[in-house]
Amino acid sequence: MSVTTSIHSDGPKAQGFIEKIGIPKPLVWGFVGLLLFMIGDGVESGYIAPFLADNGAGGETNAAVIITVYGLMVTLGSWLSGALSDVWGPRRVMIIGLTLWAVLQVLFLAVALPTENFTLMLVIYGLRGVAYPLFAYGFLVWVLGASPANRLGSAVGWFYFAFTGGLPTLGSLVASGTVPFIGPYWTFWVALSLVVLGGIFALVGLRNAQGGGRQAAPHITTGRSLIDSVAIAFTNPRVGLGCLVRVINTAPQFGLFVFFPTIFAVDLGFGTSGWLQLVFILGASNIFANLFFGVLSDRLGWHRTLRWFGCIGSAVAVLAFYFLPQYVGDQYWVSALCAAFFGITLAGFTPISVLMSLMAPAQKGNSIAVLNLGAGAATFVGPGIVALFLAPLGAGGVTIIFAVLYVLAGISVRWLQVPDEAQRVVEEGGTLQAFAGDPAATTGSAKTQG
Structure with missing residues (x-):
């Protein structure tokens, strides 16, 4: 039986505005x-x-x-x-x-x-x-x-x-x-x-x-921590998979920025200013969506939010961002809506940071180090895919590749499992400080949302 990784708090009812x-x-x-x-x-x-x-x-x-x-x-x-x-x-x-x-x-x-x-x-x-x-x-x-x-x-x-x-x-x-x-x-x-x-x-x-x-535990040196921050991706495959999901999160965004300026500024006739406005719309929508999906994920579940709104949502959004403007032509408002939609769905990946910390709660810093490596790798992977496939497959083909990557990320979310010990802390409303310095505390079985 699967267990949700988001449990409502039973804490004090008299919460201040900040906590609410x-x-x-x-x-x-x-x-x-x-x-x-x-x-x-x-x-x-x-x-x-x-x-x-x-x-x-x-x-x-x-x-x-x-x-x-x-x-x-x-x-x-x-x-x-x-x-x-x-x-x-x-x-x-x-x-x-x-x-x-x-x-x-x-x-x-x-x-x-x-x-x-x-x-x-x-x-x-x-x-x-x-x-x-x-x-x-x-x-x-x-x-x-x-x-x-x-x-x-x-x-x-x-x-x-x-x-x-x-x-x-x-x-x-x-x-x-x-x-x-x-x-x-x-x-x-x-x-x-x-x-x-x-x-x-x-x-x-x-x-x-x-x-x-x-x-970290008292015996962990700085050098050991630096080594572990890379090794954890291999010794804890769930963390390594989370890193790949983080790469897929923004690799298409960086890839689209290589060839979308020509499509929107030249082919569709919106000009450079029109394309830059689309970039602003994408970014502005992403800012508020990060907050929305962060709050929603605590209620709906981190795995569900990541899978359906982040991965599958981004697959639909990236296809719409390319193909819908091509279909309707010079209707700028359609392109603006597609840009906003893509920015919103990218924010659906917000729970990946939560899951990375929960999958190795005694090595939160090392997990985030791997997560950040994934973010850095995305800046190279996205443009690299464009360089390899733009000429043989065209812009539409590259866009479909990005959509497929999002779908694969959505499928892989089921393996981003949370150890039982961390799950109990979630249910009790505690903090991950309970695992500080105790890597052995999370070696048990793990649970996810199925």
Whole structure:
């Protein structure tokens, strides 16, 4: 008999507003700080490439090299954030991320840009890519460990609401207001102020919250944790499968961005501005859907939400996004609805973070490290599929491949099983801190929603 992995809480009836909307009260200032931090980090996202090209990088090609290195460092930082949170604790990892971001930003603005030195820009800006994942995903480990297990979906939904609300959405909005008045260079300093302010809000507000310390057993060293953060994908096949599901989550999105601009801007005649508006619609719909599906998953079940709304929903949405506009022609509103639909269904993958932490609750950080590796791999896998199959199969064929991947992910959800011990914590409304330092606690059988 299958068992649902989402049990209603039997906690106190007199809940405050914060708890009712799914935010763990001790962590509330962490979410506020994360939003401010990510707004600051996202300020530059809309203009960094042309700014670098015109201010010392030596053209668009070199600017692209700098941004590529930055992206690789983001992937590295995303992995390290989980592995280091296990042995150093999320609080220390967040402090390191905040400090690195601030110091490297000052060096970038005070040294690299004024000298227009390409090498310095490459090294300093590239290294800064490690910083924001340490802060943001370090906090995610904290959220997963300290939130009531039966409300993890809501907590993770709020995490991604703050994360994506800042980067790039509100960050770009801030830049649109400051760049015309103070210029792009001084806007970078505004970004630094927002990041520091967000970091202070989070770390001061979380000073009394449980879950910020070491997660791993006393005998686990930093080197051991780094090795385990990769090995866990093989020693715990459920975690490895979860990583593949995370790759499939956004690989099609990155792949579509390779050839969809031509289809919508040129073939359908909407122009570059029309395509960029579709990207905004996709992103904006995803922000609020992350929160919605996070809360819904606690009631409907994490497996069901992931399978039907995330995997199967995205399969339908990606097909609609390509084929419906082709059928109706220049009806822009149809394309806008399809973009919003795809953004919403992508948010149906929100419970994958919850399931990854529950499948190995004594190694939450390492599980999130693997999850983040999957997120980084998606940026390469999606465009790689396009490079291999666009010429022989065409745009429609590539879109169908992406839809099939989503269906396969939906089928695989049945194997993302939760150990009995973790399931009991969910039913009792406890937190995953109960498993800190006890990897042997989750070696028993596992359950899922069938």
